[in-house]
Amino acid sequence: MRVFKCGQCDNPLFFENTKCENCGQLSGYWDNNRQMLTFDPSSSVLISDREKIEYRYCKNQEHDICNWLVPKNAEQDFCRACQLNRTIPNLSDRENFQKWRNLEVAKHRLIYQLQRIGLDLPSKMTHPNGLCFDFIAKTENPNIMTGHANGVITILLREADAASREQAKQVMNERYRTLIGHLRHEVGHYFWEQLISKDQDALQSFRSIFGNEEENYNEALKKYYETGAHPNWSRSYISKYATSHPWEDWAETWAHYLHIMDMVETAHYFGLKVNNKTFSKNMKIAPSKDPYTIEDFEIIVQTCVSLSFVVNSINRAMGIPDVYPFVITQVVLDKMKFVHQLLLPKRKL
Template sequence: MKVFECGHCNYPLFFENHQCENCGHLCGYWDSDRIMLTFDPLSTSFISDREKIEFKYCKNKEYEVCNWLLEKNDKHDYCPACQLNRTIPNLSDKENFPKWKNLEVAKHRLIYQLQKMGLELRSKMVNNEGFCFDFIVKMNNPNIMTGHASGVITILLQEADSVLREQIRKQLQEPYRSLIGHLRHEVGHYFWERLISNNKEVLRAFRTIFGNEKMDYSNALQLYYKVGAPDNWQDSFISKYATSHPWEDWAETWAHYLHIMDMVETAHFFGLKVNSNEISKNMRIEATFDPYHVKDFDTIINNCIPLSFAVNSINRAMGVPDVYPFVITPGVVKKITFIHELLWPKR
């Protein structure tokens, strides 16, 4: 994620800010230019401080779950990110609202990233080949699960409960479980259908690297939950779950590609360096580039590995879990490179 600043006082802003904490000016994200715009809080219209253009907020601003902007005369009431919502939870239930808000924070970060990758984002409510989000409560229905099916990305509201999510993480013996991780994983299934399934040449390359997705999916998952991952799974897979089926290997690898790109982009905009004389040369970095503008993935991964080691070390100093508790082996790099090269022409 890039670093934003107030257009009135130049104070740094988080992506989710609705107001500058320094000068009090209102702010909102303008996705067409990927910048944060600011407005005089005393004005009756939203004319941006620097651009002097009039905007309106996404309709979900009334719930304080979205700060994205639309041009004043835009025919839409909702921003491009919120237009992808097909189902939101019942907001009359007060327990649902904070969970939905957490989901929206993660979803908006996901859409920011997909836009920067140059991917076509179409709402399934308008185009059947698009995708949409269902944020729903399980309601004791065992058939409702977090997942993806034909462009519909379903996220159970319980995943936004940090306590319950941690319980599930421990139960499944996962090193990492987050809302942004769920969203990145599930949207990966959607883009497999869009980018690979109907392209014979790309599909052949996919099968060479990830395996044949025609193996029975249900049986493969049952086998995985029965016997688990093979002993040497880290040689070729980013997670144990990735070993269950080529589709899940793709989705897990896709999610980690997005993790890596976001980490390195953030490091770049903060100008982070890992360059101490106390560490080996191969663990030194200087984040001088935006990874979305770099074609050679080796350059990106050579910065990501020492960066993740550095931030993990800071977390351990504070007695909290690693930010990125994964090992990126050469076999995994090969798979992530496949994704990077597949997406590069879309930049």
């Protein structure tokens, strides 16, 4: 993610900030041009410092959930990210409220990235082939699970609880389990339907790389949970779960592609660079660039590998887990290249 600054004093702002901690200006995110706009806190209206245009906050700002902006005269009360919510939890429950808040932080970052790529995000409430989110407590429907179906992404609230998520991570022997990871994975299923299933050329290329998705999905998952991944899974897959079925391999690969793009974009905007002398002569460390402007995905991966090694080393120095504990083999890289090439025409630089 890019670095945002206060329009008044140039102080850095986090993506979720509603106020500059240095000068006190109000702040809000305007997704039309991916800018953080700032406003005079003493004024009764939100007139941006940069554009001198009047805005208002998304309606969910009243819950301290969203800092995105909408034009003052817009028909919609909600921003483009919050318009995708179909179901939110009962907010009278304090625990539910905090979990929803955690989910919205991750979801807004996801929507930022999908918009950055240039993907269309119609709401399923107004478009049959659109996208929407259901954030649901397990107690409301004991049979419901986190997942995707026909454009509806369901995330159980327990995933927003750090202790529950860590417990699930240990039970399922996963190396990485985060809210943003869940959302990136599940939205990958949606975009498989939008970008691949309806395009015969893309579908044939998909099958040559990931396998035949017509394999019985339920039987494949049942077999995976009974026997697990084969011993040499890491040579061809980014995770054990990716071995279960071509659809899951795609969704896991898609999620990691988004992880890598966000990591490299963030490093670029912060000006982070890795000293070439630290690594072997065989590793080419590319200069820092915005990954969304790079056509050759190998350059992006080379940057990611060096960055993740450095950040993982810092984490280990502090006694905490690696931020990116995965190995990208040539087979996995080829899968990510397929995702990258599929998305290149969508770019809106």
